[in-house]
Amino acid sequence: MADSSRLYGAIDLGGTKLRSIVADGSGRVLGDDIRRSRTEEGLEAVLDRMAESLDASLAKAGVERRSLTGLGIASPGAVDVVRGIVPSAPQLPDWQDVPLARLLEERLGLPTRVENDANAAALGEHRFGAGRGSRHMLYITVSTGVGGGIIIDGELYSGKGGAAGEFGHVTIDVNGPPCGCGANGCLEALASGTAIAKRGEELADSGESEILARLRLEEGRVTAEMMERAAKMGDAASREAFREAGHYLGVALAGFVNVFDPEVIVVGGGVARAGDLLLDPARATMESRAMAQPLKGVRLALSELGDFGGALGMLARLRETED
Ligand SMILES: [Zn+2]
The missing domain is CATH 3.30.420.40 (ATPase, nucleotide binding domain)
Structure with a gap:
């Protein structure tokens, strides 16, 4: 069964904005952040901003990063969900077969899953909306x-x-x-x-x-x-x-x-x-x-x-x- 005392981080990466949350297993949002994704600055800069946004959500929630059970990323593009790879997407210029899950795991030390953004939103509306x-x-x-x-x-x-x-x-x-x-x-x-x-x-x-x-x-x-x-x-x-x-x-x-x-x-x-x-x-x-x-x-x-x-x-x- 889902354990509502566990804490999770999630980031919805869009072409213009990225939104992050820290929430418990029941879907209660404890902290959130929204900022521009500035995809034109390239992959490294976007990864930095994702990390900064997650940290801002953690700070609002009063939670440390190491307390999170995992991190979920909703990304544009036909995401390879098994390998956590974003092949390419019109909203993410210059991205080509980016191993997003692995890059964020290395950077943040959290087990990370990636899913197509609209598929993730479908799941969100079904479970909570x-x-x-x-x-x-x-x-x-x-x-x-x-x-x-x-x-x-x-x-x-x-x-x-x-x-x-x-x-x-x-x-x-x-x-x-x-x-x-x-x-x-x-x-x-x-x-x-x-x-x-x-x-x-x-x-x-x-x-x-x-x-x-x-x-x-x-x-x-x-x-x-x-x-x-x-x-x-x-x-x-x-x-x-x-x-x-x-x-x-x-x-x-x-x-x-x-x-x-x-x-x-x-x-x-x-x-x-x-x-x-x-x-x-x-x-x-x-x-x-x-x-x-x-x-x-x-x-x-x-x-x-x-x-x-x-x-x-x-x-x-x-x-x-x-x-
Ligand atoms: Zn078409």
Whole structure:
């Protein structure tokens, strides 16, 4: 059984920010820290910052590093979970087959596990968040990119090498725009924050959205978050861009419902904070396209853990690996 008196460290490494926590086995966070990851400064600098962030969390928790049972890292990329290697990821420029677990073990003296960040967040939402109590859950994160994780019978499904759950790279439009993965028309190329912002730039350029053109002048390039504000200020073009992205998301969700027959689909990531702007059209399309039997009773829920999901998922991973 999990021992709630044990203490764990976990770090969610992102392209722009890294978040660390120190928590007990029940998921209670005793100390946490967030700082910029500054990946452009290279691997060594990022490792330093991860160590500094963990130490800051330890200090807040009043815990010494040697009291930790283990360290879990949620990382971008198709992580090799067996060997703890990060092959490469667009968010981590210059990283190539980085043995992240070994490097951190050497540096911090703690047994370390690495998992894909979206898979870790799926586990976190299942154990501690919006998926609590379900047996079959899908997690989809919509932010700069689109990722996901699959929980089957209460366990994270990782595939043969740890890369399962790449919901962002299912084809939605065979003639659609190019995607970072090398294919085209992927969900990520149509419904990610990057794709929505690209549409926003077009709306500002063409004069279809005066509000976006003005905000761009004041704040710099268009972001999905800027478009969310514009939509709330009454900008019909921004609202329509979210509706369109939500529609594509719904097309994908309908397919996932048919394949997995889940109880709950948890939606997280920065763009999901746009809430109903994205989720209402996604839900409507999902309901109109999915098959009746698997659709019955499916819940579409917003993430409850926000940017703590990946770190708490790693805590669950460490806790349960010991059992
Ligand atoms: Zn793709």
